[in-house]
Amino acid sequence: xVSFTSCVAIIASALVYAxxxxxxxxxxxxxxxxxxxxxxxxxxxxxAAPHWVAYSDAWTSxxxxxxxxxxxxxxxxxxxxxxxxxxxxxxxxxxxxTDAQRSTIKSQYAAAGIKLIVSAFGSTDVPTxxxxxxxxxxxxxxxxVKQYNLDGIDVDYEDFGAFNxxxxxxxxxxxxxxxxxxxxxxxxxxxxxxxxxxxxPSKWPGGGYLNVHTQVGSLxxxxxxxxxxxxxxxxTDCNGLLTASSSTWPQSAVFQIGAxxxxxxxxxxxxxxxxxxxxNGYMSTSTLATCLQQxxxxxxxxxxxxxxxxxxxxxxxxxxxxxxxxx
Numbered sequence: 094x095v096s097f098t099s100c101v102a103i104i105a106s107a108l109v110y111a112x113x114x115x116x117x118x119x120x121x122x123x124x125x126x127x128x129x130x131x132x133x134x135x136x137x138x139x140x141a142a143p144h145w146v147a148y149s150d151a152w153t154s155x156x157x158x159x160x161x162x163x164x165x166x167x168x169x170x171x172x173x174x175x176x177x178x179x180x181x182x183x184x185x186x187x188x189x190x191t192d193a194q195r196s197t198i199k200s201q202y203a204a205a206g207i208k209l210i211v212s213a214f215g216s217t218d219v220p221t222x223x224x225x226x227x228x229x230x231x232x233x234x235x236x237x238v239k240q241y242n243l244d245g246i247d248v249d250y251e252d253f254g255a256f257n258x259x260x261x262x263x264x265x266x267x268x269x270x271x272x273x274x275x276x277x278x279x280x281x282x283x284x285x286x287x288x289x290x291x292x293x294p295s296k297w298p299g300g301g302y303l304n305v306h307t308q309v310g311s312l313x314x315x316x317x318x319x320x321x322x323x324x325x326x327x328x329t330d331c332n333g334l335l336t337a338s339s340s341t342w343p344q345s346a347v348f349q350i351g352a353x354x355x356x357x358x359x360x361x362x363x364x365x366x367x368x369x370x371x372x373n374g375y376m377s378t379s380t381l382a383t384c385l386q387q388x389x390x391x392x393x394x395x396x397x398x399x400x401x402x403x404x405x406x407x408x409x410x411x412x413x414x415x416x417x418x419x420x
Contacts, residue, residue: 138279138280139245139278139279139281139282139314140168140169140206140208140282141358142315142358142359142394142395142396143358143361143394143395143396143397143418144168144169144315144317144361144395144396144397144398145166145167145168145169145396145397145410145414146167146168146169146170146171146247146284146317146361146396146397146398146399147164147167147169147170147171147398147399147401147402147405147406147410148171148173148212148398148399148400148401148402149170149171149172149173149183149401149402149403150173150174150182150183150212150215150400150401151182151401151402151403151404152182153402153403156186156189156190157186157187157190157194157198158170158172158183158187158198158202158209159402159403159406160201161201161202161204161205161207162205162407163403163406163407164207164402164406164407164410165205165407165410165411165420166407166410166411166414166420167207167407167410168206168207168208169207169208169210169282170202170207170208170209170210170402171210171211171212171247172184172186172187172209172210172211172212172243173211173212173215173249173401174211174212174213174214174215174217174218174249175211175212175213175214175234175237175246176213176214176215176217176218177214177218177220177223177225177230180211180237181217184211184212187211187241187243188241195241195242196242199242208244208245208282209243209244210238210243210244210245210246210247210282210284211237211238211241211243211245211246211247212246212247212249212286213234213246213247213248213249213250214248214249214250214251214252215249215251216251218251218252219251219252219253219254219255220250220252220264220268221252221255221260221261221264222252222254222255222260227264227265227267227268227271228267228268228271230268231267231268231269231270231271231272231274231275232271232275234246234272235271235272235275235276236275238276238281239275239276244281244282245276245281245282245283245284245314246272246276246281246282246283246284247282247283247284247285247286247317248265248268248269248272248283248284248285248286249285249286249317250265250285250286250287251288252264256291256297256299256301257297257298258298259297259298259299260299261299262297262299262300262301262304262305262308263299265285265305265309266304266305266308266309269283269285269305269309269312269313270309270312272312273309273312278312278314282314283312283313283314284313284314284315284316284317285302285305285313285316285317286316286317286318286319286363286398287302287305287316287318287319288318288319288322288323289318289319289320289323289327289328289338289342289345289346289350290323290341290342290345292318292344292345292349292350292353292355293338293342293343293344293345294343294344294353296342296343302316303353303354303355306354306355307354310355310359313359314359315358315359315360315361315395315396316355316359316360316361317361317363317398318347318350318360318361318362318363318398319363319400320334320362320363320364320374321363321364321365321371321372321373321374321375321400322371322372322373322374323342323373323374324339324341324342324373324374325373326339327339327341327342327373327374328346328374329373329374329375329376330380331380331383331384331387333346334346334347334362334376334384335347335348335384335387335388335391335393336348336349337349347360347362347388347393347395348388348391348393351393357392357393357394357395358394358395359395360393360395361395361396361397361398362381362384362385362388362395362396362397362398363397363398363399363400364376364381364397364398364399364400365399365400365401366399366400366401366402366404366405366409367404369404370400370401370404371400378409378412378413379412381397381413382412382413382414382415382416382417383416385397385413385414385416385417385418386416386417388417389417389418397410397413397414399413
């Protein structure tokens with residue numbers, strides 16, 4: 094694996110300067126005078142933590158992703174969803190654009206330091222239960238990412254029946270390994286978006302996401318953990334979110350997940366933008382900002398994920414980051 098820092102160092106040593114060359118911002122640092130090949134490598138490099146992720150599934154009046162200024166403060170934008178039967182919603186909208194339109198948007202996002210990825214499955218697909226082959230599915234999805242020139246893929250696997258029966262983990266492990274074979278680490282982003290309870294130890298017959306992490310965690314850039322839709326009183330204050338989850342979903346708060354072996358830099362706190370974006374688990378931006386401040390002071394640096402744009406845009410993430418990593 095080539096880290097982001099190493100990638101920058103390698104490319105910096107081989108810069109080709111040209112008058113009027115384009116500039117690129119990565120993690121807030123601008124790189125001017127790069128040749129086309131160097132810019133392409135840097136644009137695809139996996140960003141360092143913290144990660145600020147917005148999903149986009151809802152219909153909007155715009156054709157394609159928003160202007161980067163509308164989501165200033167985020168550094169990853171996920172088009173939802175790529176399903177077993179093909180692209181839907183915002184992922185499908187991306188396919189409807191011309192190559193030139195997609196190229197222009199990608200250039201604008203790269204210049205703003207924002208990665209553009211696709212999210213797969215969501216609540217619509219149950220790939221394990223429906224009998225989808227993990228290797229063939231990974232090959233198909235990776236080819237789609239490459240065909241449509243995206244920076245990577247988020248695995249929003251929500252096959253609850255498979256976790257309850259103990260069959261999800263082996264499927265996810267095989268799927269992730271094949272994704273990485275097709276989408277090399279350091280060149281493409283691969284994230285997962287599990288619900289927080291799947292990190293509870295001794296709760297799932299197949300070992301849950303702690304087993305997935307043990308087997309293929311090194312291949313996953315980070316986890317967009319869904320700390321919502323798990324019960325009316327679950328993960329709704331800083332203590333329950335960060336320090337001690339309920340007995341219903343034991344050891345699934347942020348620092349408990351970390352204590353069970355998942356690096357803090359990979360634990361991204363997922364929350365709904367509004368009360369209408371989830372059944373429960375909502376936090377106001379002021380409360381979430383306070384929780385982030387507390388977590389940062391204890392060494393956590395994962396970042397935040399939100400479901401979904403446009404209910405959460407630049408003003409939302411700027412409020413959430415205000416006490417920890419202000420924009």
